Amino acid sequence: MSQPTTRPTGRGRSKLRDYPLVGWLLAAIVIALFHRWLPDANWLMLHLVLLGALTHSILVWSFHFAQTLLRAPASPRDARLHNVRLGLLSTGALAVVVGVPTGIWPLTLAGGTVVATAVAWHGLVLFRMLRHALPARFTVSVRYYLWAAASLVVGAGFGVTVAWEWPDPWHGRLLVAHALTNVLGWVGLTLTGTLLTLWPTMLRTQLDPTAERWTRQALLVLGGAIAVAVGGALAGLGWLAAVGVLGYLAGLALWGRGLWRPVRTRPPREFGPASVAAGLVWLVIGLGWAGWLLATAPDWQVVREGFIWPAAALGAGFGVQILTGALSYLLPSVLGGGPSVVRAGQVWFNKAGAFRLIAINGGLVLWLLPTPSWVKVAGSLLALAAGASFLPLMLLGLRASVAERRKLAAGPAEGAPEQPRPPVERPSIFTAGQLIAGLTALATVVVIGVGVDPAAAGVAPGNAATTAAVMPTGRVVRVEVKAIGMRFVPAQVHVNRGDQLVVDLVNDDTTTHDLVIGSATSGRIGPGARAVVDAGVIGASIQGYCSVVGHRQMGMVFDVIVDDAPAPGPSASVSPGHDMSSMPGHEMSSMPSASPTAPPADIVDPVLPPLSTEREHHVTLTVTEVPLEVAPGVWQRRWTYNGSPVGPTLHGRVGDTFVVTLVNDGTMGHSIDFHAGALAPNRPMRTIEPGESLTYTFTATRAGIWMYHCSTMPMTAHIAAGMTGAVVIEPDGLPKVDRSYVLVQSEVYLQTRAADAASATEVNGDAAASAGVPDYVVFNGVANGYDTAKLTARVGERVRFWVLDAGPNRAASFHIVGAQFDTVFSEGAYLLKHGRDAFGDRDGGSQALGLQVAQGGFVETVFPEAGRYPFVSHVMADAERGAHGFVQVTP
Numbered sequence: 001m002s003q004p005t006t007r008p009t010g011r012g013r014s015k016l017r018d019y020p021l022v023g024w025l026l027a028a029i030v031i032a033l034f035h036r037w038l039p040d041a042n043w044l045m046l047h048l049v050l051l052g053a054l055t056h057s058i059l060v061w062s063f064h065f066a067q068t069l070l071r072a073p074a075s076p077r078d079a080r081l082h083n084v085r086l087g088l089l090s091t092g093a094l095a096v097v098v099g100v101p102t103g104i105w106p107l108t109l110a111g112g113t114v115v116a117t118a119v120a121w122h123g124l125v126l127f128r129m130l131r132h133a134l135p136a137r138f139t140v141s142v143r144y145y146l147w148a149a150a151s152l153v154v155g156a157g158f159g160v161t162v163a164w165e166w167p168d169p170w171h172g173r174l175l176v177a178h179a180l181t182n183v184l185g186w187v188g189l190t191l192t193g194t195l196l197t198l199w200p201t202m203l204r205t206q207l208d209p210t211a212e213r214w215t216r217q218a219l220l221v222l223g224g225a226i227a228v229a230v231g232g233a234l235a236g237l238g239w240l241a242a243v244g245v246l247g248y249l250a251g252l253a254l255w256g257r258g259l260w261r262p263v264r265t266r267p268p269r270e271f272g273p274a275s276v277a278a279g280l281v282w283l284v285i286g287l288g289w290a291g292w293l294l295a296t297a298p299d300w301q302v303v304r305e306g307f308i309w310p311a312a313a314l315g316a317g318f319g320v321q322i323l324t325g326a327l328s329y330l331l332p333s334v335l336g337g338g339p340s341v342v343r344a345g346q347v348w349f350n351k352a353g354a355f356r357l358i359a360i361n362g363g364l365v366l367w368l369l370p371t372p373s374w375v376k377v378a379g380s381l382l383a384l385a386a387g388a389s390f391l392p393l394m395l396l397g398l399r400a401s402v403a404e405r406r407k408l409a410a411g412p413a414e415g416a417p418e419q420p421r422p423p424v425e426r427p428s429i430f431t432a433g434q435l436i437a438g439l440t441a442l443a444t445v446v447v448i449g450v451g452v453d454p455a456a457a458g459v460a461p462g463n464a465a466t467t468a469a470v471m472p473t474g475r476v477v478r479v480e481v482k483a484i485g486m487r488f489v490p491a492q493v494h495v496n497r498g499d500q501l502v503v504d505l506v507n508d509d510t511t512t513h514d515l516v517i518g519s520a521t522s523g524r525i526g527p528g529a530r531a532v533v534d535a536g537v538i539g540a541s542i543q544g545y546c547s548v549v550g551h552r553q554m555g556m557v558f559d560v561i562v563d564d565a566p567a568p569g570p571s572a573s574v575s576p577g578h579d580m581s582s583m584p585g586h587e588m589s590s591m592p593s594a595s596p597t598a599p600p601a602d603i604v605d606p607v608l609p610p611l612s613t614e615r616e617h618h619v620t621l622t623v624t625e626v627p628l629e630v631a632p633g634v635w636q637r638r639w640t641y642n643g644s645p646v647g648p649t650l651h652g653r654v655g656d657t658f659v660v661t662l663v664n665d666g667t668m669g670h671s672i673d674f675h676a677g678a679l680a681p682n683r684p685m686r687t688i689e690p691g692e693s694l695t696y697t698f699t700a701t702r703a704g705i706w707m708y709h710c711s712t713m714p715m716t717a718h719i720a721a722g723m724t725g726a727v728v729i730e731p732d733g734l735p736k737v738d739r740s741y742v743l744v745q746s747e748v749y750l751q752t753r754a755a756d757a758a759s760a761t762e763v764n765g766d767a768a769a770s771a772g773v774p775d776y777v778v779f780n781g782v783a784n785g786y787d788t789a790k791l792t793a794r795v796g797e798r799v800r801f802w803v804l805d806a807g808p809n810r811a812a813s814f815h816i817v818g819a820q821f822d823t824v825f826s827e828g829a830y831l832l833k834h835g836r837d838a839f840g841d842r843d844g845g846s847q848a849l850g851l852q853v854a855q856g857g858f859v860e861t862v863f864p865e866a867g868r869y870p871f872v873s874h875v876m877a878d879a880e881r882g883a884h885g886f887v888q889v890t891p
Contacts, residue, residue, distance in 0.1 A: 020090045021327075022391065024052030029388045040101040040695060042308055046315045047100075050187065051093050051115070054319050055152070058190045059089055059122055061330065062145045065194060066126050069141055070133035081125075088118035100163050103659075103697065112160035116153045119186075123149030140216050144193025147223055151185020154230075167680065169236055172300030175307065176233040176241060180290075183314055184226045184248055188283070191322060192218065192255050195276070199259050202273040202329045205266040211258025221251035238294040238303065245291035249284065256280075269428040270346065271353030275325025278361055282317025286310045301682065309368065316383070317364050324390045331394065332401050338408065345401030348393050353429030358438025359386035366445065370507075370529025375449030376691070382445050470539035473498040480504040481558060483513040486551065486713070488544075492559035501535040501560060503544075511669035511687050511712065513551065515558060517544035524548065524667060526689050538562060548668050550717035550765035602628050602645050603789040604780040608728060608740035608802060609651045617652055622663045623670045623710075627757035628722070630748045631776055631783035631882060635760040638781075639666065639710070639721035645781020646806075647708065647725025649742045650676075654729060656700050663693040669712050674698055675854065676706035676727040687712045703731035704828045705742075705802045705856035716808045717765035720749050720774075722781055724806040726856070731825070737860065738797035743814070745851075745873060745883055746781065746806040747774035776882040777810065777873060783882025790888040791871075793863055799887075800860045801871075807853035813874040814849040816887065819861045821846040826857035848874050863889040 028048035031041055038044070063082055067073050074082065095111025098104070123146055130142050158178035166174060196215045200207045229244025268274040289310035297303045332345030363383025367376050477499050482489045483506070495501055505515050505522045507529050514524045515533050522531035535544075538560060546556035621641040628638045628645055641647035650658060662672050669687040677698020684696040700706075709715070710723035726744050749764040749772070767774075776783040793799045800823075805812040824831040824846045832844050849859050863869065866889050873883035 020056050020086070021053055022394075024048055024056060024093075025391055028053065029384070029391075032384050038693075041693070042312070044097060044101060046311060047093075047097055049315050049319050049323075050182070051096060054187060054323050055093065055115075055119075056086065056089060057323055057327070058148070058186070059086060059119070061194070061326070062126070062148075062190055063122065064334070065197075066129055066142050066145060069138045069197070070129050070136060072129050072133055078125075085118045085122055088114055088121075092116075092118060096159075105163055108163045109160050112156045112163075116156040119149050119152045119156075123153075138197055138212060140212060140219065141193040141196055144189045144215075144219060147219070148186050148189035148193070151181050151189065151226065155181035155186060168304065168682070169300035172304035172307075173233050173236055175304050176294070176300075177230045179307065179311060180226065180229045180233065180241070180245070184222070184229065184245075184287075187319065188248070189219075189222060192222065192252070194326075195259065198326070198329075199273070199276070200262040202270075202276065203262050203266045203268065205262045208258045208261040211261075214258040215255055218251045218255035221254060222248060225251055233294075236300065238297060238300075242291045242295035245287050245294065249287055249291075252284070269430070270328075271350045271356070271429055272325045272328035272346075274353065274357055274429065275321045275328065277325075278357060279318045279321035279325060282313055282321065282361075282364075286314035286318055289313060305686075313364075313368060316387075317361070320387055321360065324387070327394065328390075328397075332397060340408065341401050341405045344404035345397040348397035348400055350429050351393055352389075352434060352437075354431065354434035355438045355441070356386045356389060358435070359383060359441055362438070362442040363445070366442070370525060371446075371449070375446055378445035378449040379442075382441060470498045470537060472500065472537045476500045476502060478502045478504065480506060481515065482506045482508045483515070483546070483556070484508040487555055488515070488546075488558040491557070492561055494561050494563055495538050497539060497562050499538055501538050503533040503535065503558075505531045505533055512667070512689060513546050513548060513556065515544055516547045517558070517560060518542055521547070535560065549721070549762050550714035552766070603782060603785045604645055606741045606743060606780060606786070606791060608742050608800075609649055611651055611653070611730065615653075615655065616657045616659065617650065618659045618661075619648075619650060620661045620663065621647065621672065623666045623723075625666045625762075627754075627760035629782065630750075630778065633755060634750070634776075634783075635754040635757050636748065636750060637760045637762045639670070639718060639723050639763070641672075641723060641725060645722060645778075646744050646746070647723070649725060650708075650727040652700055652727070652729055654700060654703055654732060656729070658698055658700065658727075660696045660698075661693060662688065662696060664688045664690050666690055670710050670718070670723065671712045672696060672708060673711040674706065674708045674727060676700050676702075676704075676708070676729055681711075685711050700727070700729040702828060703729045703734075704825075705729075705804050705858065707804055707806055707854050707856065709806065714765060717763050719806060719808040720747055720765075721763040722746075726802070726804045728802055737800045739793055740800045740802065741791055742802045742804075743779045743871075744781075744804045744806050745777065745779055745812045745814075747808065747810055748776035748778055748783065748882075750775040774810070774881060777875075777878035778882050779885055784884055786871075786885025790868070790886045793887055793889045795863055795866055795889060795891055798860055798862050800858050802856070802858045803849055803851065804856035805851040805853050809853065810878060811853065811875065812849075812851045812878075812883075814851070814859065815847060815872055815874040816861065817870040817872065818867070819863060819869055821849070821859040821861050823860035824849060824857065825859075826851070827855055863887070865889070866891045 028045055031038060031044045031048060034041075092111045092114030095107050096115065099106075099108030099111055126142055126145050126149070130139065130146070133139070155178055158174055158181060162171065162174045162178050165171065192215070196211055197207065225244050225247030227244070228247060229241045232238070232240030232242070232244055263277075268277055287310075290307070293303060293306050293310065297306065328346070328349040332342045332349065360383045363379040363381075363386065366379025367383065371379070473496060475496065475498075477493065477495045479490070479493050479501075481503050486509070493501065501517070503515060503517070503522075505525070507513050507525050507527055510527055512524050512526050515522045515531075517533055517535040520533050520535045522533045525531050539562075541562045542560045544558035544560060545552040622643075623639070623641060624643045625637060625639050626643055627635050628640070630636045630638070630645070638645065652658065658674070658677070660672070660674070664670050667690055669689050671685055671687045673681065673685045674696065678701065679698055684694065684698075686694070688694055706727040706729065708725050708727055710718035712718050724744065724746060726742055728742065749767040751761040751764045752759070754760040766772075779786060801814070801816075803812070803814045821832070822835045822845055823833055826849060832846055835844050846859065849857055851857065869887040869889060871885050871887060872879035875883075
């Protein structure tokens with residue numbers, strides 16, 4: 001009886017081996033392209049690569065290598081069961097990447113359980129193969145695979161638990177334990193076990209005779225280090241977790257001794273081994289970064305928020321390059337057919353290999369370093385394009401290998417002489433042309449990034465802070481200044497008259513800052529970034545400051561003191577109660593006419609959006625900083641949600657859930673705070689930097705009109721600049737009316753009275769913070785906007801006015817001239833309801849709805865006759881400043 005044919009499962013083509021891999025990588029590329037508009041995009045990209053593509057490949061190739069090393073090729077039944085495991089893994093991983101972003105924890109739990117089951121089954125199969133195998137060399141690699149499978153099972157449990165959204169510090173501890181178990185254990189141990197034999201094979205040289213010994217010794221070191229790192233994280237001991245990471249690096253160094261001799265004998269010449277080598281470098285960088293964070297972070301919230309950066313280095317630098325490098329060698333090799341088939345495929349895998357390596361690694365460096373934001377964007381796009389090119393090259397390489405194999409199978413034409421085989425040539429990818437092209441591409445993206453936003457790179461016209469004619473001394477005073485806690489440290493420097501001052505600015509804070517000294521500027525830099533400010537020759541004492549609105553009055557000043565001149569005073573800053581009208585640029589001109597002839601272009605529709613049948617509302621709020629008309633003919637650069645003078649009104653019922661995605665397309669840190677939801681503020685209300693996003697989910701449990709606003713300090717400036725809006729949650733049983741309007745009152749503080757968009761300046765944060773006199777008080781962001789764009793009603797209609805006082809500083813008293821209110825709802829309770837007060841007495845009425853800042857309510861009225869009814873804030877000074885409009889009532 002004939003025996004069934006057996007062969008290693010990696011040979012030939014396999015749909016379950018190849019298609020899921022392509023799918024995961026394509027999904028990661030799509031998410032990377034559209035990450036600015038997707039919630040949890042960073043998490044998705046990381047897990048599509050590590051949980052999707054890399055975990056799938058580990059399951060495929062560790063089984064293949066185990067069969068080869070143990071000389072135990074799979075039977076057809078074994079191959080079918082292996083495909084079942086691959087299917088389970090793909091199904092479970094898909095459930096996880098859907099369940100976590102959508103917040104469906106049962107789906108995440110199910111997906112994590114399926115993933116752990118598939119890998120545990122895989123480990124059990126390898127264990128049985130190892131037990132029944134004959135003695136052989138390199139069985140230590142299979143032991144690495146067993147430890148790796150056990151790590152994934154544990155790490156999946158941590159991951160599912162993290163998805164439950166535990167509060168800090170447990171969220172941070174579990175996140176770190178999950179990441180370390182999976183990266184160090186599942187991925188790291190599989191990699192180190194495989195490269196024992198694969199590394200010299202890829203280099204096409206001999207194995208170091210001592211490599212197996214070093215690999216055996218390193219296993220215990222690596223396994224122990226993982227246990228220490230994970231145990232330290234779970235125990236809340238960051239220093240102990242850092243010790244574990246350091247121990248893992250020591251284990252890698254021990255294991256790496258076996259890799260060094262093959263590299264010295266034959267350095268990488270092809271894309272595959274060069275990419276793997278680059279990935280190993282990023283592994284060391286990412287682990288070092290993670291260890292430093294664990295050792296120095298003051299608490300686990302800081303660890304959790306900062307862990308995205310070493311995770312990015314490990315995911316994009318290590319994970320992607322290890323995967324593409326290994327596959328560049330393995331895929332042509334396992335198709336079979338001889339050396340010519342392999343060479344035909346690898347020609348494509350090596351195409352532009354050096355250029356791609358420089359673009360990927362250089363672009364990633366530009367993204368991770370504290371470079372200007374547009375340099376980061378350009379660098380990341382270059383790295384993405386270079387990394388994504390692997391997919392078409394892979395398909396072309398496999399196609400070329402298959403074509404060559406078919407050609408060989410067909411044989412030469414009858415009667416044709418057999419063609420001699422071409423000599424084996426494997427030219428190095430590191431040609432001068434490719435190296436120059438790669439470096440030129442990096443230089444180009446830097447130039448483009450700086451060209452798009454020169455201010456962010458500190459490129460400004462002129463840089464001399466000289467305030468008086470002075471003879472230079474030739475002495476350069478260089479000082480490092482840190483921005484931290486809304487302060488510059490140190491806060492002053494002493495120089496001699498004529499000295500040149502150079503400041504090395506380091507942003508150690510959690511939000512964007514800059515430093516301006518005279519006409520010299522650092523440009524705005526994000527957290528962790530550095531910049532140099534050359535203040536030039538100093539002729540007199542001067543005060544530098546952070547120009548991000550509001551930061552200066554919060555104390556971000558830096559005194560440059562000339563020792564033989566008076567110290568700088570506070571003349572350039574505004575103190576509370578200072579008369580703003582006496583300062584240049586703050587002249588108080590007369591208010592605009594109550595009946596402007598040309599209405600502003602951006603009048604907000606005050607009609608309350610209709611109430612939908614949905615009980616879960618998905619909203620995206622994009623922060624932009626744009627010039628808008630705040631009064632007829634007066635422009636200001638406003639900070640907005642979705643580019644409107646006031647944020648969009650959200651409308652729902654008690655019990656509705658709102659899933660809000662905040663995207664920061666501005667130039668500084670911003671945030672959002674919804675008063676309509678009750679939840680811990682530390683995560684959803686955190687400040688996000690330009691280019692970042694977050695998801696804020698809350699359930700409306702109480703009725704009213706609720707304020708939302710930017711909560712980034714100083715809040716006075718951010719709210720006064722326009723970053724506010726309303727959430728209307730209807731009380732149960734709210735009667736229908738004929739019309740409903742929403743009016744949000746706020747204040748405008750001008751630096752200059754710009755006549756057009758081009759000359760518009762930002763909010764006067766000094767005046768806002770000192771509760772000074774506003775230039776305008778507005779409804780829905782525009783002074784007197786509804787004098788021309790009138791609200792409308794008909795005689796006899798019941799009209800409801802929802803009113804919110806967003807401040808930031810002044811109370812409101814909403815009044816309609818010529819009308820009376822028979823229904824008043826304020827801060828969640830009725831004061832009057834169709835003429836009845838809280839005690840049931842009839843014939844009650846109201847003339848104004850009084851509101852303090854951040855309070856709201858609604859009033860109702862029925863207009864008795866046709867006419868034009870002014871509505872105002874009855875704080876009459878504010879009505880004259882623009883809190884004014886009309887309701888046009890027709891028969």
